[in-house]
Amino acid sequence: MKTWSEVAQVQPLASKIITNSMKKGRVSHAYLLQGERGTGKEEISLLLAMALFCKxxxxxxxxxxxxxxxxxxxxxxxxxHWIEPEGQSIKIEQIKNLQKEFTYSGLESNQKVYIIKGADTLTLNAANRILKFLEEPSKKTTAIMLTDNSQSIIPTIRSRCQIIDLQPLNPLHFQKQLMDAGLTEANARLMSALTNNLDEAIAWNEDEWFAEARKLMVQLVEMFSSNPNDVYLYIHNHWIPHFKEKKQLEQGMDLLLLAFRDMLYYHLEKGETMVVFQKDDEKLEMAVMYFSQEKLMAILHAILQAKQKLKLNVHPTLVMEQLTLQIKR
Known part of the structure; x- marks a missing residue:
């Protein structure tokens, strides 16, 4: 999305709010753009910054x-200025440096723009520090805060921003984009369940590491139902060596989540919504016979809990071992 007309096709309300405020000279001193990954937060921020500076x-x-x-x-x-998390969070030192910038005049004009990515990762001290700007804004300074998780933004910050909700992308429209880019229908369905970012989806589709990750996920699911006694060994010999980094393991968890969700959909006769398996897949039918609806609900909950533990920096190997035991029970 490189123009407001392109933004309007995907996020019509956001495009209308921002362009109308600009035409009327009523640009807010602070915006909070909230929406899932791939909904256009960074593209909209970039466009707004360009529109504020362009002559x-x-x-x-x-x-x-x-x-x-x-x-x-x-x-x-x-x-x-772009501010983004250092590690797991945006720290108070980063906001202190930002505040120093507030005291200086713009180098080329009186206008300044600060774009804060992952605003939900602000530590409490950093969030309280940023309130100073939000409470005493300069007429020529605009803050744009981006978040996937608006509920983690403290109320005092939310109340001082113009909140713009970005709508989830239409999955069918996104799948068509992916197929136009050369993905098969099955791969387009899977990628649209994993990400809303076109470039990311295309890159994953061509990535050998991801292809192997997908293969390992199918093998693991099959082992839970056909050979559960060897699952723990499989985890240590194959799964953990492949998903070495925390981000990779999170992606593996996402693949597992989709696979077990497919099984639940099969139970509920919603086969048309499956993204990992096909309706006539023998492996799926075998797994569905092994896992009841009640058990599948418990497994989905356990995977979501495991993803949360990863975010809290619990050791990845321990998280995967615990998840494996919960699925086996």
Whole structure:
């Protein structure tokens, strides 16, 4: 999404709110863009920053060709600052450095824009520190906060921002985009369940590591129903060596979640919504016979809990071992 007209096709309400406020000269001092991954938070932030600085806008649309637009797009404009988590959170030191920037005039104009990615990861001290700007905004300073999880934003911050809700992408429309990009229908269905980001989905589809991850997931699910006594050994010999990094293990958990959800859908006669298995897959039928609806509900809950433990920095190997035992019970 590189223009407001493109944004309007995917996020019509967000596009209308922002462009109308710009045309009327009523840009908010702080925005909170909240929505799932891939819904366009960063693209909208970039467009808003460009529109605020570009000298050749037309109906709130930046020209995209001037030196200012190009530098903002490349991340090299001195008055547009991106803040993102260092590790698991945005720390108070980062906000202190940001506050120092508040005290300086813009290098090329009086306008300044701060884009805070993962605003829900602000530590409590960092969040309280950012309130100073939100409570005493400069007329020429605009903060844009981005979050996948709006409920983790403290109320005092939310109350000082114009909140813009980004709607989930239409999965069928996204699947069509993926198939137009060369993915098979089955792969497009799976990728649309894992991500809303087109480039990410295409990259995963071509990634050998991901192909192996998908294969390991199917083998693991099959072992739970056909050879449960060897599952623990399989986890240590195959699963953990492949999913070495925390982010990779989270992706593996997502694949497991979709596989067990497929089984539940099969029980509920909702085969058309499955994304990992096909209706006539023998492996699926065998697994469904082994797991009851009640057991599948418990497994889905256990996987979600395991994902939460990963976010809390519990050791990945321990998380996977505990999950394996819960599924086997």
């Amino acid at each position: 050749h806008t037309s109906d709130a649309e930046p020209c995209h060709d001037c030196n200012t637009c190009k530098r903002i797009t490349s991340g090299n404009h001195p008055d547009v």
